[in-house]
Amino acid sequence: xxxxxxxxxxxxxxxxxxxxxxxxxxxxxxxxxxxxxxxxxxxxxxxxxxxxxxxxxxxxxxxxxxxxxxxxxxxxxxxxxxxxxxxxxxxxxxxxxxxxxxxxxxxxxxxxxxxxxxxxxxxxxxxxxxxxxxxxxxxxxxxxxxxxxxxxxxxxxxxxxxxxxxxxxxxxxxxxxxxxxxxxxxxxxxxxxxxxxxxxxxxxxxxxxxxxxxxxxxxxxxxxxxxxxxxxxxxxxxxxxxxxxxxxxxxxxxxxxxxxxxxxxxxxxxxxxxxxxxxxxx
Numbered sequence: 001x002x003x004x005x006x007x008x009x010x011x012x013x014x015x016x017x018x019x020x021x022x023x024x025x026x027x028x029x030x031x032x033x034x035x036x037x038x039x040x041x042x043x044x045x046x047x048x049x050x051x052x053x054x055x056x057x058x059x060x061x062x063x064x065x066x067x068x069x070x071x072x073x074x075x076x077x078x079x080x081x082x083x084x085x086x087x088x089x090x091x092x093x094x095x096x097x098x099x100x101x102x103x104x105x106x107x108x109x110x111x112x113x114x115x116x117x118x119x120x121x122x123x124x125x126x127x128x129x130x131x132x133x134x135x136x137x138x139x140x141x142x143x144x145x146x147x148x149x150x151x152x153x154x155x156x157x158x159x160x161x162x163x164x165x166x167x168x169x170x171x172x173x174x175x176x177x178x179x180x181x182x183x184x185x186x187x188x189x190x191x192x193x194x195x196x197x198x199x200x201x202x203x204x205x206x207x208x209x210x211x212x213x214x215x216x217x218x219x220x221x222x223x224x225x226x227x228x229x230x231x232x233x234x235x236x237x238x239x240x241x242x243x244x245x246x247x248x249x250x251x252x253x254x255x256x257x258x259x260x261x262x263x264x265x266x267x268x269x270x271x272x273x274x275x276x277x278x279x280x281x282x
Contacts, residue, residue, distance in 0.1 A: 053275050160256070
């Protein structure tokens with residue numbers, strides 16, 4: 001497990017180090033047959049088009065990604081019927097020189113990731129269309145972990161870091177003996193070998209809301225160790241690495257705002273305030 005890191009930007013606001021070409025997979029699909037409450041509230045057809053600080057959610061993610069060095073391709077996993085609504089926005093990023101493609105989403109996150117990665121070599125950084133507080137630094141920490149030998153990476157923030165960013169930023173944390181952690185909707189897979197880790201998400205995410213999914217993914221004994229706070233995050237990563245035959249690395253980001261995405265109206269308002277400050281808006 002990597003320790004909490006602080007950004008080391010150059011004058012352009014980017015991480016100084018380069019780790020080679022990479023691909024980003026953005027998960028943007030809605031659940032089949034369900035209207036997203038935020039989309040309905042804001043009068044748009046799809047959650048990723050919900051406006052925040054003057055732009056659709058996904059535009060803030062793309063603003064961050066398309067200004068990164070070495071990014072060769074972005075693939076957006078989304079329902080085919082949503083492509084027409086998104087196309088004008090995606091075309092506006094043509095001057096960045098980053099190739100952006102749509103790929104059809106699947107019923108499960110695992111299958112969506114596998115489809116999005118098909119035919120493209122890793123490494124892959126995976127995020128979501130509502131991750132509006134994403135930064136260059138966070139993405140580069142995923143890539144740094146690859147350079148240090150990780151097959152699979154997950155960005156996390158400590159309870160203290162999240163609550164320092166906003167006291168209501170998250171209400172659920174994964175509890176370990178050393179701290180409570182929240183995921184940052186940012187993952188990395190080094191290559192084809194690491195793709196079998198996508199099976200962890202076969203039943204979908206939201207592990208904190210559904211312990212059964214945790215058990216199916218990581219094993220009952222490992223979950224009991226975590227439930228009773230008998231294992232640290234670092235120890236858990238070692239056990240999961242052995243379970244899957246891959247090297248897992250939990251990358252702890254010091255800035256807890258990375259763990260605040262737009263899930264509902266409450267987190268929308270929190271993310272809006274943090275994003276406005278970052279952008280220098282009133």
